[in-house]
Amino acid sequence: MKSDVKLFENGRRLDGRKPDELRKIKIEVGVLHRAEGSCYLEWGNNKILAAVYGPREAIPRHTQNPLRAIVNARYNMAAFSVDERKRPGPDRRSREISKVISEALENVILVEKFPRATIDVNIEVLDAEAGTRCAGLTAAAVALVDAGIPMRDIPVACAAGKIEDQVVLDLGKEEDNYGSADLPVAISPRTNEILLLQMDGHLTVEEFDKALDLAIKGCHIVSEFQKKAILEKYRHIPKEVG
């Protein structure tokens, strides 16, 4: 889509960021009372609430796996999260995102420990501004740690993209709408294993490699925010377990 908006000006993007700069990230752990683990995340103007329930018995029974737990992520956008009211309920897009996030999380959770169980992860998008699936997965990961669910690593996601022939990190709203490609990536930061990789738009092989490297670099930065937020919450109450 072409537009008259200039996305790039003297090396700065619309919102004044450099090409490899992330939006502001704020993470809060354990915000919901009734959930077993929860997280509130702000990523630029994205506002996301993630809650974890379980592991609990999977219902209906035929969905149970006798060898491992199933991870059931549910990505949902609030009706008021976008400019034009979104019709509430699951749609094609949110079902796809739920699926890819479930599969990404399944790869880091030690699912063999909970046969026949389901781990429910609810991701609620309260305010959306491009890159909600990355923000949602990042929040879900923190909520899972908060719920004490055994994991191999804390997964993290970040997107890269292309605007006006330039590869940039973490697309904003206008950049997503008028840019030429978007590449959300989720990784396990310890091993750099890719858990989720999607692409919208067109990139040449060179651009793709560049964007992937940039996104992974972004993931590592976000990962540090996650760890800081988790430790922030739990550093001060260690004595009671000793």
Place this chain on the structure above:
Amino acid sequence: MIENKIVLPGDQVSTSEELSPGEGTFEEDGIIRAARLGVFSIDKKFKKALVKPLTSIPVMLKKGDIVLAEVTSVRSNMVIANVIHVVGEKRQISGDTNGTLHVSEISKGYVKDPSSEYAPGDIIRARITQVKPSLQLETRGRELGVIKAMCTRCRHPLVRKGNILECENCRNRERRKTAIDYGEYDLNKF
């Protein structure tokens, strides 16, 4: 790795040569890593690496746990009960909750027929005697048994009158294997 250090999931805590993986850890390519957020410690007796959790953790049923269960059906030689709560835990139970209670495990004395002691819908306090391959319960002991029961005729709560339970609505009298604190336990706590 220093003991009493806070570790995050994925952090290396030890190696397979040094220790064996214990609770809250997992092994990968000869390296023991933390599986949850917690404080690293070593079980010196068994040479095990442990991560004591800082967060709440999933509740798994263990042998010896005192649980609350709802009787779902009464057969000729056993009672089937659905475990709903582990006493002293806040979280819901992870894993299989369908337990069986054999006639011989109901009380210390001889029980001929389980239907003389329990009825579907009763809330019982029981002890877990086995988790794998199947969940087994027992209610021997004064503190174990029915803690809340409904009249089988009119579903009004039964009240203890000496050794027998009586319905205040229809004066129906029923027998149960009651726990010592029948009717006093507050089920609204959770």
